[in-house]
Amino acid sequence: MFEDIRKEFPILKDKLLGRGLVYLDSAATTQKPQVVIDRISQYYSKENANIHRGPYDLSINATNMWQEAHQIVADFINASSYKEILFVRNTTEGLNFLVNTFGRTLLKDGDTVVITEMEHHSNIVPWMMLQKDIKFNIEYIPVKDDYTLDLDWFKDLLKKKDKSIKIVSLVHISNVLGVKNNVEEIFKIAKKVGAFTMLDAAQSIARCKVDVKEIGCDALVFSGHKVYAPTGSGAIYINMKYLNDLTPWMGGGEMISSVTKDGFEYNELPWKFEAGTPDIADGIVLGTALNWLKERVEQVGGWDMVINHEQGLIGYFLNEFNGIDWFKHFGPDDVSEKYGVIALNIKGFKFRGCKDIVYIDSKKDGESITEFLNKKGIAFREGFHCAEPLHDRFSVGPTLRFSLGIYSNESDLKYAANSLKEAVLQGLH
Ligand SMILES: Cc1ncc(COP(=O)(O)O)c(C=O)c1O
Structure with a gap:
C-alpha cells in the first residue's frame, strides 16, 4: 500500500x-503527489482570479474554493468551523502572528512565556524580538536525559509564578529528536493558571492525528509544504472564543468591510485576519493535499x-x-x-x-x-x-x-x- x-x-x-x-x-x-501538482496547474490554467470582491463567476468560484479549503483544514484538525482557520504562508508566519497578537495583548512587564528547550527557532526568536518592547521572561521547560520534557519542573514553575504565566507555547514533534511531547498533559496543567496555549504542529501534521479538541490547545500552526501541499500555504487555528476581540496583526485590503476617513469596520471571520491578496492557489491546493492525505491514511488503515x-x-x-x-x-x-x-x-x-x-x-x-x-x-x-x-x-x-x-x-x-x-x-x- x-x-x-x-x-x-x-x-x-x-x-x-x-x-x-x-x-x-x-x-x-x-x-508533492501528482494530484497536488496537477491541481496547481489546473488552477492557473482555468480558475485563476482574485477572491472576495469580484462579481464575476471566476472570482466567485475562487472565493468559494478559498473558503472550502479553510473548511478542509478545519475538518482535518477537528476545529469547529472554517472561521477558526487563518491562512498564512508557513509555520513561522503563523507563530509570528500569534506572538504579535496574543503576545502583545496578553503580556506585560514581569510576565512569563513558557516554551521548551527543544523548540524550533521560529518559536524562540519571535518571543525574543517581542522582549525588546515588553520586559517579560521566557522560561524553557528542560528536556530530560531521556529526551522527555520535565513536567515536575513545569509544575514547580507554575506554583512559583502562577498567574504571571500568560502563554505556554510548545512544539508537538521535535524536528531533531523526533519525540512527540505530551502536550495534552502540559496544556491541561497550563490551563490551571489560565495561560493561553499554542502548539507548533509543523512536524506532527503529516505524522500523526492532530485534533485540536483532544490536544486542548487555544491555537495551533502548521506549514502546508510539510504535509504534501505547496510551499506558500499554511494555517493557524485559533479557538473561536478569542477571535471576535482579537486585533489583527496587519491592516489593509480584504480584512475590512468598510473604510471612511473616520475609521473602518472589520470584515467577517476569518477574513478579518487575512490582509491583502493571499496565496490563493497554494491555499486552495492545501485543501487538495489534505483531502488526498486523509484518503491515503484511511486506505492504509x-x-x-x-x-x-x-x-x-x-x-x-x-x-x-x-x-x-x-x-x-x-x-x-x-x-x-x-x-x-x-x-x-x-x-x-x-x-x-x-x-x-x-x-x-x-x-x-x-x-x-x-x-x-x-x-x-x-x-x-x-x-x-x-x-x-x-x-x-x-x-x-x-x-x-x-x-x-x-x-x-x-x-x-x-x-x-x-x-x-x-x-x-x-x-x-
Ligand atoms: C518544529 C518546526 N517548527 C517550525 C518550523 C518552521 O517551518 P517553516 O519554515 O515552514 O515556517 C519547522 C521547520 O522545519 C519545524 O520543524
Missing part, C-alpha cells in the same frame, strides 16, 4: 544517478499504520548500526518514541553548523561525508536544524538528519545506511 502511495510522487520516479532520488529530507519539506510504517523504517535504520561505536544517534533509541526523524553524529567527524555551510566550493581538504552522500543522490540535512538551544542542552554539535515521509521505504534507508558506512570506511571526514 505504501509503495502504491510512493508511485504518486513523480520526483521519486526520476532516475538520478541511475537510481531513484533517495529523499530523506521530508522534515524540511515533503515532496489509519494514523497508527502511518506511525508504524515510519517507526519500522527508523528501527531498520538504527539496527543497521547496532554495535557500531562511531555511530551516535541523537534522540531516544526506543523507536516507539520516534516520529519520522533520525539525527546523528559520527565519532571523530564534525558536521557543519548553518553558518559554516558554503554551498559552492565547500570542499576544503578532500571530500567530506556529506559531499559523498550528496553525490550518491541522497537528500538529507546537516546542521542544527533551527534548534540550536537543543543541541547546546546536550552539548551536541551540528548533526546529520534523515527524515521520512509517507513515501519513504526500506530501500531508501538501506541505501542511506550503506552509503554512510561506505563514507566512514573510506576515512572521509
Whole structure:
C-alpha cells in the first residue's frame, strides 16, 4: 500500500544517478503527489482570479474554493468551523502572528512565556524580538536525559509564578529528536493558571492525528509544504472564543468591510485576519493535499499504520548500526518514541553548523561525508536544524538528519545506511 502511495510522487520516479532520488529530507519539506501538482496547474490554467470582491463567476468560484479549503483544514484538525482557520504562508508566519497578537495583548512587564528547550527557532526568536518592547521572561521547560520534557519542573514553575504565566507555547514533534511531547498533559496543567496555549504542529501534521479538541490547545500552526501541499500555504487555528476581540496583526485590503476617513469596520471571520491578496492557489491546493492525505491514511488503515510504517523504517535504520561505536544517534533509541526523524553524529567527524555551510566550493581538504552522500543522490540535512538551544542542552554539535515521509521505504534507508558506512570506511571526514 505504501509503495502504491510512493508511485504518486513523480520526483521519486526520476532516475538520478541511475537510481531513484533517495529523499530523506521530508522534515524540511515533503515532496508533492501528482494530484497536488496537477491541481496547481489546473488552477492557473482555468480558475485563476482574485477572491472576495469580484462579481464575476471566476472570482466567485475562487472565493468559494478559498473558503472550502479553510473548511478542509478545519475538518482535518477537528476545529469547529472554517472561521477558526487563518491562512498564512508557513509555520513561522503563523507563530509570528500569534506572538504579535496574543503576545502583545496578553503580556506585560514581569510576565512569563513558557516554551521548551527543544523548540524550533521560529518559536524562540519571535518571543525574543517581542522582549525588546515588553520586559517579560521566557522560561524553557528542560528536556530530560531521556529526551522527555520535565513536567515536575513545569509544575514547580507554575506554583512559583502562577498567574504571571500568560502563554505556554510548545512544539508537538521535535524536528531533531523526533519525540512527540505530551502536550495534552502540559496544556491541561497550563490551563490551571489560565495561560493561553499554542502548539507548533509543523512536524506532527503529516505524522500523526492532530485534533485540536483532544490536544486542548487555544491555537495551533502548521506549514502546508510539510504535509504534501505547496510551499506558500499554511494555517493557524485559533479557538473561536478569542477571535471576535482579537486585533489583527496587519491592516489593509480584504480584512475590512468598510473604510471612511473616520475609521473602518472589520470584515467577517476569518477574513478579518487575512490582509491583502493571499496565496490563493497554494491555499486552495492545501485543501487538495489534505483531502488526498486523509484518503491515503484511511486506505492504509489509519494514523497508527502511518506511525508504524515510519517507526519500522527508523528501527531498520538504527539496527543497521547496532554495535557500531562511531555511530551516535541523537534522540531516544526506543523507536516507539520516534516520529519520522533520525539525527546523528559520527565519532571523530564534525558536521557543519548553518553558518559554516558554503554551498559552492565547500570542499576544503578532500571530500567530506556529506559531499559523498550528496553525490550518491541522497537528500538529507546537516546542521542544527533551527534548534540550536537543543543541541547546546546536550552539548551536541551540528548533526546529520534523515527524515521520512509517507513515501519513504526500506530501500531508501538501506541505501542511506550503506552509503554512510561506505563514507566512514573510506576515512572521509
Ligand atoms: C518544529 C518546526 N517548527 C517550525 C518550523 C518552521 O517551518 P517553516 O519554515 O515552514 O515556517 C519547522 C521547520 O522545519 C519545524 O520543524
